[in-house]
Amino acid sequence: MNPPMEQGARRGRGDDGSMMPMALVIIAFLIVSFVSLVSASEAWAERRDSQAVAAAAARAAAQPGADEIIGGVVTLDPDAAAARAASVLAAAGHTGGTVVSGTTVTVTATGTVAYSFGPPGFPAAMTATVTADANNQVLGG
Secondary structure (H helix, E strand, O other), rough: OOOOOOOOOOOOOOOOOOHHHHHHHHHHHHHHHHHHHHHHHHHHHHHHHHHHHHHHHHHHHHOOOHHHEEEEEOOOOOHHHHHHHHHHHHHEEEEEEEEOOOOEEEEEEEOOOOOOOOOOOOOOOOEEEEEEOOEEEEEEO
């Protein structure tokens, strides 16, 4: 049985349970923030990995073989250089391409990002391009 109400008093709902909606909003925000942070970290790591693979492939492609040094002059065989770069790309699980121009080699490496949560709007792959020279090694990328 409810106690009798005093004259002029109103029965209100109070604020019981008002923390529940606020807690749900905060928890949802924290979950979305966590997923975004983890996904951004995975994308950044793949970007760095693609950069490292492209640099390694460019260095390998620009490393002349014994038959590519004639009289102290380096002349890269485009097919051999592309094969050396493709070997490094394949070993790292990346795809890409190679352009040989004289003693300069440009390698593009593309790696797929393996997301833990697969959020929408994040890139599915990361690409890096590095140029190396047979005389000076990695020039930039």
